[in-house]
Structure formats: structure tokens, C-alpha cells
Amino acid sequence: MWSGRFSRDSHQLVREFTNSLDNDRVFAEQDIQGSVAHARMLGRQGIISQEEADQLVSGLERIREEIREGSFPWRSDLEDVHLNIEHRLTEMLGQVGEKLHTGRSRNDQVALDLRLYVSQRVQQWEVLLRKLARSLADQAQEHLETVMPGYTHLQPAQPVSLAHHLLAYVQMLKRDGQRLAQAQERIRVSPLGAAALAGTTYPVDPEATAREVGFEKCFANSMDAVSDRDFVLEPLFCAATITTHLSRLCEEIIFWANPSVGFMRLPDAFATGSSIMPQKKNPDIAELIRGKAAGTFGALQTMLSLLKGLPLAYNRDLQEDKKPFYQADEIVTGSLTLMAQLIAEIEFLPDRMRKAVSAGYLNATELADYLVGRGIPFRTAHHITGRAVAYAESRDKGLEDLTLRELRGFCEDVDQEVFQVLDPHQAVARRNTPGGTGFEAVSRQLSEVRAWLDSEGE
Numbered sequence: 001m002w003s004g005r006f007s008r009d010s011h012q013l014v015r016e017f018t019n020s021l022d023n024d025r026v027f028a029e030q031d032i033q034g035s036v037a038h039a040r041m042l043g044r045q046g047i048i049s050q051e052e053a054d055q056l057v058s059g060l061e062r063i064r065e066e067i068r069e070g071s072f073p074w075r076s077d078l079e080d081v082h083l084n085i086e087h088r089l090t091e092m093l094g095q096v097g098e099k100l101h102t103g104r105s106r107n108d109q110v111a112l113d114l115r116l117y118v119s120q121r122v123q124q125w126e127v128l129l130r131k132l133a134r135s136l137a138d139q140a141q142e143h144l145e146t147v148m149p150g151y152t153h154l155q156p157a158q159p160v161s162l163a164h165h166l167l168a169y170v171q172m173l174k175r176d177g178q179r180l181a182q183a184q185e186r187i188r189v190s191p192l193g194a195a196a197l198a199g200t201t202y203p204v205d206p207e208a209t210a211r212e213v214g215f216e217k218c219f220a221n222s223m224d225a226v227s228d229r230d231f232v233l234e235p236l237f238c239a240a241t242i243t244t245h246l247s248r249l250c251e252e253i254i255f256w257a258n259p260s261v262g263f264m265r266l267p268d269a270f271a272t273g274s275s276i277m278p279q280k281k282n283p284d285i286a287e288l289i290r291g292k293a294a295g296t297f298g299a300l301q302t303m304l305s306l307l308k309g310l311p312l313a314y315n316r317d318l319q320e321d322k323k324p325f326y327q328a329d330e331i332v333t334g335s336l337t338l339m340a341q342l343i344a345e346i347e348f349l350p351d352r353m354r355k356a357v358s359a360g361y362l363n364a365t366e367l368a369d370y371l372v373g374r375g376i377p378f379r380t381a382h383h384i385t386g387r388a389v390a391y392a393e394s395r396d397k398g399l400e401d402l403t404l405r406e407l408r409g410f411c412e413d414v415d416q417e418v419f420q421v422l423d424p425h426q427a428v429a430r431r432n433t434p435g436g437t438g439f440e441a442v443s444r445q446l447s448e449v450r451a452w453l454d455s456e457g458e
Helices: 012-018 021-044 050-069 081-099 106-142 162-187 206-212 222-227 230-257 284-307 316-345 350-357 364-373 378-394 404-408 424-429 439-456
Strands: 147-152 155-161
Touching: 021 050, 021 081, 021 106, 021 206, 021 316, 050 081, 081 106, 106 162, 106 222, 106 230, 106 316, 106 439, 147 162, 147 350, 147 424, 155 162, 155 350, 155 424, 162 230, 162 439, 230 284, 230 316, 284 316, 364 378
Parallel strands: none
Antiparallel strands: 147 155
16 A cells, blocks of 8 residues: 555565554444544545445445455455455455445554444443442442451451452442543544544544544544544553452452351352362462462553653554553453352351451450540540450460459450440441441442442443
8 A cells, every 4th residue: 555655566575564454453344433434524525426435335345345254355465454354345346346435544443443443342341330339239248247367467356247358349340440441531533534644635524423433523633643542551550440449359268268267158169179179179260360460460550661762653563562452451351250249149257257257356446436435535545445455365375265353454444235245246337327237338339339320321
């Protein structure tokens, strides 16, 4: 297409090195979508005749069917998806096919194709995020009053509701969804009409073309339009954040599934065994999702490195912008899909959780707060409770196992009511401040989560 300036063909090694067909043929549908919109605009604007525009659209639709049916004659000697489709169109229509590229460049063409593709994949991420959030919400519904240890520094801290713990991850996913929705505002901007970098002398209508492909906006600056790849960077950041959240959840699952903790049973379909140790049931799926998060971090770093030294406007380096996104897309899509199924099939073990709550003095804060309710300053109450914990520990007892006489040895204001306060279930139930772990507070959180999940469906 561009060989008129040259007296020799490209070297075979150059053709092989610059060929991008294997990477960009994945968005052939988007290329046809953009070309159809462009052809219709050319006809409306009188740049080509309406009859020619109709022929182009009809030919492109036939090519779309060939691609879907698997009969399209892909040619590796044509360096990318754009040239393959245009060459096939010219085979079908003759010189009319050569008019499709009027008023555009591959620079704005590929930018549009990639934006369309990224937008569609990000929409799928949003769907999968909500499916995982629903799995977590369903488990939370089943375990509103299941009490478990809450941790800080991976040390037992205070008793919490399992539902509260699970809904914390839903909040992470909700923020992930918000980031994706906000990114879509900047992804769905049409660059078509920017041409190579300076716009075009043809009376094109970029706003109409944007509407035709379903975008709300079109470019404001033609040089930025062809060189911008923020619309890849933002989803890659979102992908890295999503997989960070998934990795954290995986770490919880790996910890909880360890028999020495035993808060849950892994479903057989989402675990593997050992080739030498018959008793093993390994959380390989959680470990792999945790490990694959590194791939999204790498994809983001690759894209940042690719862009950081590029002057305006288009540079061929940008041919390498697709691989990082494909990599992240595969990881995000696979990880979210698997995690939603895994969460749905996990069997939590409330009895083991209750037993764990009894160890580690998780009710110490309850005793301190109880003493504050008796008019004792918090710092003093904190000190008294610390002494009581040390005393109980030295006798291998829980605070709730001490007698009233023993407790009154630390503070005379203690009465029989203290034993109700020290009950872990009651400790959780009392924390009904907004966002707290109390059963009523968690029920409100769950209702808000359900409303969010139902607001846009899956």
C-alpha cells in the first residue's frame, strides 16, 4: 500500500519482524466495524458516491461473515489485519475497494480498532467482577452470624462475622468496577478522522463516525488521537488492582484451608493432590491466581516503559501495545471466572472458627470497653485488661474462664455482667455502628451490596 516511494521491496527479515497479523487479527471484527462507519460517513459527506459507500459496506459485511465462518483467506505477506481486509475488499470490488481508505490513516484506524476491543473486554471484566461479588454475597448471606477471628498482623485481634470479612472483598470489587466504568469514559473516544497526525483535507465528520461505532465522544487533537495509549494504560492499572485484590483473597483461602487452621474445606474440583503424599489437598487454583497477578503487574510496567520515551505523534513502537493488554485480559478473565466458581463451592466450618475465637484473647478489647463503661479511663482500662490477659495466659485459661473473684482482683468494679460481655457472639453482635461487624450492620451492608448487584444486572 505504501511501496510507491520505494525502489526495492522490504527485506524478508524486515517483513517478518514488522508483521503484526498474529497480534492484531484478534480485532478483525472491530476493524470491520470501524470501516463500515467510515464508509457510510464517506458516502454521507459526498467524498465518495452513495452507491460506492453501499458497495463498500456490503463487501465489508461479506468479509465479516467469512471471518466468522473461518473461510477468510488470511495472508501473512500482508503485514496486518487492516491490509488483509482491505486487500480482500479490493479483490471483491475492484477499484471501489481502494476508496475505503480515503480520509484516514492506519494510525487512526488502529487506534479506533484497539479502543473498540479494549472497551468490549473491559465490559466483560465488569460482568465477571459482579459475578464474583455475587458469589461472595451469597456466602455472606449464609454466614451472617458465623463468628471467626479477625486478624491484624496475621495475629488474632477481635471476633468478627465471617459475612463481614467476605463483604470487605466485595467492597474492593465494587471499587474495581467503579474504576473500570470511569476508564470507559476515556476509552470510548473515537480517534477516526485524525488521519496520520494532522487531520485531513476531506470534509470528514468525526462526530458522526464516533456515534456510528457507539462512542460518546471524538478526539479533540489529532496528534494526541493517534499517539494516545492511556486507554490501554488505565485498564492495565485496573487489571493490576483487580488481581491484587484476588491475590489477597487467595492468600486468605490458602491460610483458611490449612488443616492447622481448618476454617474451610476446599472443593475437590478446585484442588489438587500430591504425587508422593496421599493425604495432601493443595490449594493450587488459589496459588495460581495469586501467582498470575504478577503477569498483570508486568503488563502494566511493559506499557509504561513502551510509552515513556515516545515523541509525538505515532511511532511504530505502538505496534507492541497489544500484547500487554492481551496478557492482562487473559489473566483477569480467567482468574475472575475461576474465583467466582471457587467461592461458590467453598464449605466454611463455623465450629472450627468458633473454637479459634476462644484462643488468643480476642475478647480483651471487650473487657477494656466494659471497664470504660464503668467510668474507668480507657488507658487505665487497657492496662488492667493487659494484666488480666497475662494472668489468664499464665494459667492457660481464656478471659471468659476466669472466675468473677479473679477478675475483681484486677478491678473491683467488675460484676457478673462481664461474662456476657466476654462472649464472642455478643461481642460481634454489639458492633452495629455503620460499617461495623455487628449482625445488624452486616445485614445493612449486604442489602446495599444486593442493591448494587441488581442495579445493572450481570
